[in-house]
Amino acid sequence: METYEATILTIVTMSSPLIFAVIGETISERVGIVNLSMEGTLLITALAGFAATIVTNSPYIGIICAGLLGGGIALFIVLINFQLQINQIAIGFILTILLWKLSSYLGQSYVRIPGPYLDIITVPYLSDIPFIGPIIFNSNILTISSIFLIPLSWYFLFKTQLGINLRSVGENPASADARGINVMKTRLIYAVLGGILIGIGGAAFSLHVKYGWSEGHTINYGWIALAIVIFGGWNPIRGSIGVYGFGALQVLALKLQSVTIGFSQILPLIPFPLMILTLVLIQSANKNSGLGIPKIIRILILGNQPQALGITYKKNG
Amino acid sequence: MYQNIVKNIITILISILVVTIVLFILNSSPLDIYKALFDGAFGNIDKLSRTMLITSIMALTGLALVITFSTGLWNIGIEGQVLFGAIGATFIARSFMGDLTIAPFITVLSGAAFGGFLGFLSAILKTKFNVHEIFGGLGLDFLAAGLIVYLVIGPWKREGIASTGGTDLFPEASWMPHIGNSNFPIFPLLIMFIVFILLAFLLTKTSLGLKLIATGSNKNATDKFKINSIHYIAYAFIIAGAVGGMAGSIQATGIYHKLVPNISGGYGFLGILIALIAGRNLYSVLLISFVFASIMVGGVQLQLRLGMDSSFPYIIESVFVISWLITRASDIDSKITKYIFLKDK
Numbered sequence: 001m002e003t004y005e006a007t008i009l010t011i012v013t014m015s016s017p018l019i020f021a022v023i024g025e026t027i028s029e030r031v032g033i034v035n036l037s038m039e040g041t042l043l044i045t046a047l048a049g050f051a052a053t054i055v056t057n058s059p060y061i062g063i064i065c066a067g068l069l070g071g072g073i074a075l076f077i078v079l080i081n082f083q084l085q086i087n088q089i090a091i092g093f094i095l096t097i098l099l100w101k102l103s104s105y106l107g108q109s110y111v112r113i114p115g116p117y118l119d120i121i122t123v124p125y126l127s128d129i130p131f132i133g134p135i136i137f138n139s140n141i142l143t144i145s146s147i148f149l150i151p152l153s154w155y156f157l158f159k160t161q162l163g164i165n166l167r168s169v170g171e172n173p174a175s176a177d178a179r180g181i182n183v184m185k186t187r188l189i190y191a192v193l194g195g196i197l198i199g200i201g202g203a204a205f206s207l208h209v210k211y212g213w214s215e216g217h218t219i220n221y222g223w224i225a226l227a228i229v230i231f232g233g234w235n236p237i238r239g240s241i242g243v244y245g246f247g248a249l250q251v252l253a254l255k256l257q258s259v260t261i262g263f264s265q266i267l268p269l270i271p272f273p274l275m276i277l278t279l280v281l282i283q284s285a286n287k288n289s290g291l292g293i294p295k296i297i298r299i300l301i302l303g304n305q306p307q308a309l310g311i312t313y314k315k316n317g
Numbered sequence: 318m319y320q321n322i323v324k325n326i327i328t329i330l331i332s333i334l335v336v337t338i339v340l341f342i343l344n345s346s347p348l349d350i351y352k353a354l355f356d357g358a359f360g361n362i363d364k365l366s367r368t369m370l371i372t373s374i375m376a377l378t379g380l381a382l383v384i385t386f387s388t389g390l391w392n393i394g395i396e397g398q399v400l401f402g403a404i405g406a407t408f409i410a411r412s413f414m415g416d417l418t419i420a421p422f423i424t425v426l427s428g429a430a431f432g433g434f435l436g437f438l439s440a441i442l443k444t445k446f447n448v449h450e451i452f453g454g455l456g457l458d459f460l461a462a463g464l465i466v467y468l469v470i471g472p473w474k475r476e477g478i479a480s481t482g483g484t485d486l487f488p489e490a491s492w493m494p495h496i497g498n499s500n501f502p503i504f505p506l507l508i509m510f511i512v513f514i515l516l517a518f519l520l521t522k523t524s525l526g527l528k529l530i531a532t533g534s535n536k537n538a539t540d541k542f543k544i545n546s547i548h549y550i551a552y553a554f555i556i557a558g559a560v561g562g563m564a565g566s567i568q569a570t571g572i573y574h575k576l577v578p579n580i581s582g583g584y585g586f587l588g589i590l591i592a593l594i595a596g597r598n599l600y601s602v603l604l605i606s607f608v609f610a611s612i613m614v615g616g617v618q619l620q621l622r623l624g625m626d627s628s629f630p631y632i633i634e635s636v637f638v639i640s641w642l643i644t645r646a647s648d649i650d651s652k653i654t655k656y657i658f659l660k661d662k
Contacts, residue, residue, distance in 0.1 A: 036451070084646035089391060089451055090593055091642070097586065098635035101628035105343065108626065223455065230452055265470070265481060265578075269463035276456040279448040310451070 007251060009135045015247035016146035017042075017204035017218075021225040022232065022239040023153045024197030028074065030157060030234055032170035033081070033191040034310040035074055036092025038198055039222025040099030045070045045202025047107045050213045054110065059118045063142070063203045070199020071192045073099070078191045081312055082184055088310050096222070103217075110213040118142065118207060142204045149197075153236040166190050170306035173313040183313055201225075220268050227275035233282070234306060246271060279305075324654045328644045335640035336633055343632070349623060354630075357618025358611035366500040368607075368614045370571065371584075373505035375613075376606035377564035378588025379595060380516055381557040385450075387520060387597050388546075388553040389533035394439040394454030396585030397461035398432040398558040402565025404465060405431025407576040410487035410569070411473065420491035425508060425566050432562015433555045435461060440554035444547040458585075466578050473576065483577035493571030505567050509603075512560055517599050519556075529553055530597075561585065587613075590638045609634055 021042060028035045035041070045066040053062030073095065080086050118140035127137040137144060157163040168176040169186045177183050205218045228246065232239025253264045282305060340347040358368045378395055385392040392398075406424035408431075409415060414423055435457055442453035466481065473484045496503055520526035532546040532553075568580050591609060595601035616630035644650050 034451075080643070080646075084643060086642050086646050091639070093393075093586075093589060094593070094635050094638050094642075097590070097631055098639070101631035101635070104628040105626045105632065223459065226452075227456065227459075265466045266463055269459045269466075272456040272459035272463075276442065276448065276453060276460075279452055280442070280446045283447040305449070310449075 005131065005135050009139075010251050011244060011247040012136055012147070013139065013143050014209055014250060015243045016143045017201045017209055018221065018225055018228065018243045018246070019146040019149060019240055020142075020197050020201030020204055021222070022228050022243055023149055023236045024070070024194040024199075024201060025225060025229045026194075026232065026234055026236055026239055027153065027157070027166075027197070028191045028194030029229060029309055030170045030306055031166050031187050031190040031194075032173065032306055032308040032311065032313070033074075033078060033187055033194075034088050034092060035077060035191065035194060035198065036089055036226070037073055037077065037095035037099060038092075038226055039220070040096035040103075041070055041073050041195065041198050042202045042205065042218045042222045042225070043103040043216070044073075044099040045199040046206040046218050047103045047110065047202075047213055049199075049203030050115065050206035051107075051110055053207060054113065054115045057116055059116055059207050060141075062207055063200055066203035066206075067196040067199040070202065071196040074191045074195025074198075075188070077195075078188050082188075085312050085314065087312065100216075104215045107213050107215065107217075112212055112214060115212070117211070140208060142200075142208050146204070150236055150240045157236065167306070170308055173308050173311075187313070224268060224271050227271040230275045230305075231271060231278050233278065242271070242274075320654055320658060323657065324650050327653050328641055328650045331644045331649065332637045332640040336636050339632070339636045345623075345625065350619060350625070350629065350633075353618045353622050354612055354615030356622075357615030359615075360618070363500055364614060364618075366502060368611050370502035370505055370567075371610035371614055372603075372607045373502060373509040374564045374567055374582075374584050375587060375591060375610050376509050376603050377512060377560050377567075378585050379591035379602040379606050380512060380599065381561040381564070382588050382592030383595060383597055383599060383602055384516065384529075384557040384560065385553050386592060387526075387530050387533050388550050390443065390450050390550065390553070391589075392436070392439070392454060392554065392557050392561075393451050393589070394435060394457045394554075395557070395561045395588055396581055396583075397454070397458035398435045398561030399565035399568065399581040399585040400458075400461040400465055401435040401558075402428035402432040402562025403569040403576060403580045404461075404468065404565075405429075405562060406566035406569040407468075407473065407484065407487070410491040411484070415488045415491040417490065420488075421493050421504070421570060424491055424570050425563055428562040428566025428569070429559040430562070432565060433559035436554040436556070436558020436561070437551065439558070440551040443554070444550055462578070465576065465580065469576060469578055481578050483573070483575045486575050487570065491570055492574055493567060502571065505571055508563060508567070512563065513599060513603060516556075516560075520599070525549075525552065561588075564588075587634070590634060593638055594641050 021038060025035055025038055048069045049062040049066030052065035053059045077088060077091050077095070080091050081088050120138065120140055121144065123137040123144060127133045129137070136147065157167065165176070165181050166186060169181060169183050173183045202218065206213055210217060224246070228239055228242040231242045249267055249270060253267045337347040340350055357364060359365050378399060381395050381398065382392050405427040409424045409427045410420065414420055417423070438457055439450060439454050442448040443450045469481060469484055475485050493504055495501065520530065529549050529552065532549045564584060565581065568582060569576060573580060587609060591602060591605045594605055612630045612633055616627065619625045619629055620627055
């Protein structure tokens with residue numbers, strides 16, 4: 001295999017957990033729910049996915065368990081937010097600490113033990129694409145579905161009626177409600193769907209990219225994913241570009257490890273200044289309606305923060 | 318007043334019950350854990366000193382949250398402000414001033430200045446660029462973390478070797494001093510009480526405090542009364558950052574005596590948990606910090622004696638906070654309180 005092919009495969013493979021996590025969080029935030037527990041959710045679902053795989057000897061059951069747990073955590077956040085009007089940020093933040101520490105405790109007996117791997121599957125037709133086909137579409141189910149997820153989620157969010165409803169709930173719940181959309185139900189469904197994807201992202205770490213379990217197995221990846229969601233302007237395609245860009249930097253860091261000291265320590269921090277920069281750009285562009293900024297740059301850099309993001313919706317009367 | 322105390326006690330009891338159940342489910346004996354925690358936190362004078370030291374640090378981070386809460390905003394940037402405070406303290410300790418007798422005093426001020434600066438950045442992002450304070454704060458946390466790693470392996474690296482193990486030890490003159498042979502953290506506690514009194518005075522007795530709270534209660538109304546809410550948000554973040562920065566300088570000069578990458582010890586984020594229970598009540602911050610610090614310090618004993626994981630203190634604290642919030646929000650506590658008082662009559 002030529003080296004650039006190997007590099008592409010490494011980047012696409014390494015990025016697959018973050019693709020799931022970023023798209024899951026994007027969907028959740030688009031409907032107005034900030035799942036701030038992502039850092040903790042990734043850790044506990046990575047553990048759950050691996051543990052279920054060990055117990056059942058099937059990585060597929062592991063993926064399902066991790067997804068269900070991720071969805072369950074999102075369900076908890078949404079229900080607490082609806083029923084008790086507890087701030088999403090507060091509950092997400094506490095869950096981050098709780099799930100992170102729970103994963104350290106519950107994972108003790110799973111540290112560095114071997115287990116079954118996911119099978120390699122070949123996607124017909126697509127694997128015949130020159131250059132990238134044979135390497136990317138001849139991989140395991142997580143890598144392959146992470147690639148399909150990008151256009152699918154974009155199409156769903158921006159080109160279908162359901163996606164429009166979803167976004168309108170995140171932009172202006174009151175008017176969505178007035179148009180007959182059930183705000184609570186919509187938020188519940190898509191926040192849970194987002195949580196399921198984040199959970200699968202956790203499993204993609206422990207069953208695939210960083211096989212196995214160790215304490216703090218996915219540490220900081222949740223925060224990084226949160227930053228990339230914003231850097232991606234709440235758009236699955238741009239978010240994924242961010243993820244692959246970050247993956248490329250990771251590969252670069254691995255190769256430079258012997259040359260420079262400390263780059264691998266600084267690397268995980270790179271998404272955060274970019275996140276702040278994106279937010280600043282979005283807001284200043286919104287101030288002057290994006291005038292004077294070429295359209296192509298607007299598409300690449302700007303984006304709209306869902307206006308009702310993180311805001312508890314309470315129906316009047 | 319009397320009813321309120323009963324209500325708080327009921328909430329505490331319910332939360333302790335939930336924690337106990339969770340510990341039980343986690344396959345451990347809650348009573349053994351509580352006993353080990355108690356011994357670990359108060360068993361001898363050294364442990365008690367340690368508990369009080371951590372109390373002072375957690376109280377400062379908790380207070381730093383309460384200030385911005387009073388303007389209705391989150392200070393997730395607290396973790397970064399603690400880190401910046403530690404950087405500020407290190408800057409002084411490594412300079413010619415590190416050998417002065419008054420070095421510990423200057424390090425605290427410098428820590429406050431550095432922390433306040435990062436708080437100011439949070440405020441600018443929030444007010445000038447309208448960046449949500451959660452994302453802005455989180456971003457600044459990680460920037461501060463990056464800066465520390467850079468400093469420790471770069472400009473401030475140890476003689477000859479660059480490692481993430483930390484800088485050289487500070488000159489002893491700049492260490493947080495003790496009185497006599499005891500380890501009792503008299504100066505950190507003093508700092509905590511001074512900050513507490515100043516903040517209590519600020520929030521209740523000054524017009525600045527009143528305007529901060531007014532900004533938090535209704536931003537639109539304050540704008541109509543020609544109170545420039547943007548300024549007050551900035552003041553709140555600067556004060557909060559300075560308070561958090563002091564916590565960082567105590568970590569640097571009172572505990573590690575050098576700069577290490579994870580110098581915050583996570584106390585910034587734990588300060589958020591404290592403030593979630595305390596709300597805007599400054600007294601509660603001190604009380605909860607003391608309880609949480611006891612759990613953290615006692616947790617060491619948990620590992621030594623029962624061989625339990627170091628994650629238990631965090632699990633106990635976060636479960637406690639979740640059940641506190643749920644009990645409060647669901648009004649279970651008020652209902653029980655009413656029931657008790659009706660029965661009396």
